[in-house]
Amino acid sequence: MSYKAPDEKDLEAMIGIVGKNYASNNKAITASYLAKSVMGLESQIPDIVVRPKYTEEIRKILIYCSAEKIAVSPISGGLSGGFACPTIKPAGVLLDLGRMNRILEIDEANRYAIVEPGVTNGGLWAYMEKYHPDWAPPIADGAPPAATVMGDAIDRGFSLYTSSVGPQGDNFMCAEIVFPNGDVVRTGSWALPFAKPFYKFGIGPDMWSFLMGSQGALGVVTKAAVKIYPHPKHKTVVAWGMSNPYDMQDLTLEVGHQEFGISHNTVMVQGGNYPLVMTRWPKDKVPHEYEFFKEIGIPEWWMNWECWAQTQEELDYVVKRINSMAEDFKKNRAKDGAAMKPWELHPKQIASRMKKPNKIAVPYSFWDAGFLFITWYTPWNECAEFAEMYNAEMEKRDIPPVMWIASIERCRQAICMPIICFDSTKDEDFEKVQDLNAVTTEYSLKRGWLNYRPDPFIHIQAYYQAGMYWKYLRAFKKLVDPNMIMHPGRLALP
């Protein structure tokens, strides 16, 4: 597929749509959107950046670009690193949706918030705390405050409630989408002109889910309704330490298996290994041996259950149940029961774990100079195998074996996220990381594991393996994006 490199005439057309202050091909402005980190290392500088404010402007931009065969990459917050940038050259237009930042409605009775793409996690969180303190949005748990609610929907990410209620994609009810063919489609119950966004499946079938994980490759979402959940005041974190990922996996599954009650109270269930702590500091300014971390009370592996309850009594019960299940597991079923023990967290540690949104995942560049999250989904009871395999591959390449794992929907899925800390100033480090990514992808696809946010170069094999699925994905894309202009390269499309 070939695309046109936009020229001055195309810039004029964009200016005609959004006004001269909101479209630019200034080279410093276009370069400023670049990112080669977090999720994607390969990315291109856009040729033009456009900052629309209204759905109608987006419609006109897409119709124009489609007619001219100019690639379009949308971003809401742009925090998915390289994934927020174009993947190909000519890179075309980058649509920065940050100006569309209105919180349009909060409905406590029906429990949803309607947001535009530019509404950030931090902004919505602060707004709800101020005006709807008993309710909270399912914002990405570890993403920085400038990430958006919308971007996380399209990434079908991992949020504060997903351990309890299910994948982030399920938290979104209805959306307004502009397709490059010029159609504006409202999904779910919103398909009817006067309906509230109260039923995701609408008049059926559910079209919105098709956009989940679309990475901007199908259309531009201009409005979405996201569920909100209770924000009770009774909260704490229960943590257990262990010596290996298998005990972490199996104990967590026992709690998740309860399905009702305590499994629903544990809104955020996440764990990992001690290098998760170590690599938040510069590598020459922190001891590397586990002995040091042991001495300061950090387990080799651990699992945290962040528990929310409507009353103190209910919270106490949840804590007690998790602890007694853990004791029983330690005594009767653990691989290394002797090493298992409750991790008594300091109140400050608890408070810092419960802070939303936070910057907890930002300082992994501090270790060296750059990092990459490579995230996979596995069935929960295979996450320990994933961790073991991945960590071994990292160590082989002299990369610290940093592993973070969380439960989705009461241990139906695991989201496994190795954090690759490396020196991004060095070409050889780039190559090392890509080699690690390729080798582990091959292993993981053979095991039937899924890359969470597939990159267009390595993880893309997954689409080739899912041939029939991909055929229909292409067909749907052709329908809504006949000239294949949306974020080319994403999802192995076009």
Added chain:
Amino acid sequence: MAKTGMDRLNELKKEIFKCIHCKACRFAYSGEPSRKGIGEFKGKQGTVLYEGMVDSCPAGIEYGWEAFWNAGKIWIARSILSGDLEFTEEVRDVILPCITCGQCSAQCENKIPTVDIIESLRAACVESGVPLIDKHALVDGLVKERNNPYGGAADERFKWAKDAGLDKFVNNKDAKIAYYVGCTASYRQIEVAIATAKLFEQLGMNFTLIEDEVCCGSPFFRIGEVNTAQTLMKKNLEAFKNVKKVYFSCAGCYRTFTIDYPKWMAEGEKLPFKTQHAFELVAKLIQDKKIKFKPNAELKGKVVTYHDPCHTGRHFAIDMEQEMIKESKNLMFDSRKIKQKIDEWFEIPRIILKKLEEDVGIVFKEMYRIKLNSMCCGAGGGVRAGYPDFSLRTASLRCDEANAVGADILTTECPFCWRNLSDSNELYEHDLMVLGILQMITEYELLDILQKPTEADLLGK
């Protein structure tokens, strides 16, 4: 040999490549979206919710494009280093309207020295042959000709001292202590210079005003004209070489001498004297119970707030942090110490304000964004000279914040902040009184000396 901007940019390469474009650096309190504040306030520049995190990069707020927020500039720097972008006037016009306030740096969990990077980027841009903008070229011409960017006559630098009857301190050869006045206090806010010198006099300090003093170079380090800046630096180092300690009343000059000079001096060279801001001395004398303040009926009950100048507040705090990180062997252990040191640093002006509250009866009320999260006054980074409208709008945003806490008096400790805040106060009718703390002390004759400071008090730190 003098360092070039490109040398500095290359030295900073690893820091630049740490940026993950997380954009936390847009906000004050970026890690505290649930922080309680004073709620919504409708000011002269619009409505701000002083609650949780708040957009606080003046350049980003003014221009909106990603390139003007800090993260954008870091990726511009990276694009330059990797050859994806070349310096042009287009690039210059994006990297210049930044106040180098350092609010971005204070937010970065990867501890990226953003101001250093932005300044080096500008220096490299100038070296590449891209001309200065006209307004900057003008001040560059003036300083080259007259040693100050205001165009004041060089021989009138200490006219204020002579007029105020302080001429005995000019070229006072046997003093071991110097007061570096700076251009703004010498030619514009002479009340700051007079207040500071009189305070020193009242404290019995034997100090000198050195006639060979020239502009500290701050504006030129900020705008990337580092050749001019380094020439001025050399002149000052020569002029002040015989004193043991230099006091300052200007945040920018203090920062330039203390933080910039050592960075741009030749490898292994050190400042030949100690440096300190006058407010540090006053705070120490309060803590040692050597001075207190007299009651004042006019000030009693007045709501006073304090604006932390970026140059004395955040820039020092960040520099302290970077130095302590460099020295640390185990940062996990030392990070608490670093935080404590930074907290203590920001407390210094507050020691004075709290004492004024206790003795004079002012009501000291903090704005929402303070200390590391303070919002800039808009004057620095060459912005006041180059982009005066943007500069004054930013100052007005800060005055709005002072209005939001019901302040009668907005104090600060930098003549450059003072000037911008005052001008904006007038232009946008904020109805505040803008005052330097030391100026308040001398103008209202508040100083009550219990015990004269010793030589150790004056020469220490």
